[in-house]
Amino acid sequence: MKKKFWGLLTLLSLLALLLTTLGGTGNTKAASKTETIKIGYMNSVNSVGLVAIAKEAGYFKAQGLNVKLVEFSDGPSIIAAMKSGSVDIGEIGPGAHTQVAQGNAKIVMFDGLSTSDKIIANKKSGITSIKDLKGKKVAVVAGTTSQVILDAALKKAGMTESDVKVVSMSVNSIVNAMVSGKIDAAATWAPGTTKIKEKLGSNAITLAKDSDFTSSMPFTCSWIVTPSYAKKNKATILKFDKAMLQAMNYRKNGGKNAAKWIAQQLGLSVSDVKKQITSTEKIYSAKQVVELINNGELFKYYTKQQKNFIKLGLLKDNGKLKTAKNYVMTDMIKKAAAAIE
Structure with a gap:
């Protein structure tokens, strides 16, 4: 009887251990579950550059993000797609920032200053x-x-x-x-x-x-989301920013595969992409972007741009326009930068 008792006790213990192990494995899988996001870009080197690098270098994957890149012809089309929910995050050139000032989008990441137009x-x-x-x-x-x-x-x-x-x-x-x-x-x-x-x-x-x-009218390029997406998906935005800042450092440091990855996405030759990387946009490192935030220069870029839109008649100052401090998510950018240091 004693042998049967201890045998049964041992069996129960093993079952309990097995269940605990299986439970732990299940929790691990849940914690590491990837999230799919759709990212809109334009068919140009400076638009797709960072996401192409972040995707191919594995920075998105490391953050638990599975990204699907969707091509558009221009910034306003990307904003319209975000409003409809067909993409989550998108890159816009300077002109489409008129819609940001009108409250149609928030900036989750500064990309650089365009020299492409x-x-x-x-x-x-x-x-x-x-x-x-x-x-x-x-x-x-x-x-x-x-x-x-x-x-x-x-x-x-x-x-x-x-x-x-x-x-x-x-x-x-x-x-x-x-x-x-x-x-x-x-x-x-x-x-x-x-x-x-x-x-x-x-x-x-x-x-x-x-x-x-440039000095009087900075042509800023940015990564944006809709205000509702920004409110509901802060954790996702933080992951996105971390990956993008890593890609930014890779690009700034002349990453050897950057041109190849961008060329693959756009269907261009590597030599053409190499010429365009430095000739179509003033690029920055993660540290430099944080410095622009801390010294107030980043807000000045967007503020100058907005004022010039008004002067040119492209944007009407109706007293309801958002300011750079309203629509640039600098706290999120700084938090992401601190996390990758």
Whole structure:
């Protein structure tokens, strides 16, 4: 009887241990469960750069994030997709920040300062300066950086959009329109600007570029979410920021695989991407972004940009506009930076 008793007791103990082990394994799996998020980007090196690096380097995976990248033609389209719920996070260029000021989005990560946008004209149209655009057909992607740089360049020359024939087009249509002669000039960004120059050769003339206005009009690029997403998904945003800041450091330090990963995502050659990484955006490290937050410069970038939107008539100051301190989630960025140090 004693042997049976102790045998039964031993069996029960083993069962209890097994159940405890299985329970622990189940909890571990629950804790390490990955979360899928959809990220919107534009077909350009400076737009997809950080997410491509964060994805391929495994930074997202380390944070328990499974990302699906979705391509869009422009920033306003990404914001519309976020509102509909088809993407969670997206990258926008300077022009789409008008919607951020109107309360339609919050900035979860500063990307950099764009140097990608240019106004390029065809010499065959008799254009050698901004003033020569008077009465000419100029293509823009409405509501984006291209319209911002056109308005800024026109204002500097003492002109407005009423002095030219503005043609609103998709970014994908502008190159063909320039090459076929349907338009005289275009305000657009890379890789479109590069393609136009290649096709027109010596007839392509650059009239203005966003770097001409950096001191007075910073062309900020940002990663954004809707206000409702920001409120409900702080833990996810923190994970996203950690991965992105790691990617930022990798890019800033000249990561050897950065160009290859970006090229794979965009279907471009590695050599083209290498040229564009440094020529289409002023890039930063995680430490530099935190310094910009702490010394107040980051808020100044967004504030200057917003004031210029108002001056150019792209944004109406109705007394209800959000300020940079309202829409840039700096506390989250700093928390993420501290976590990866």
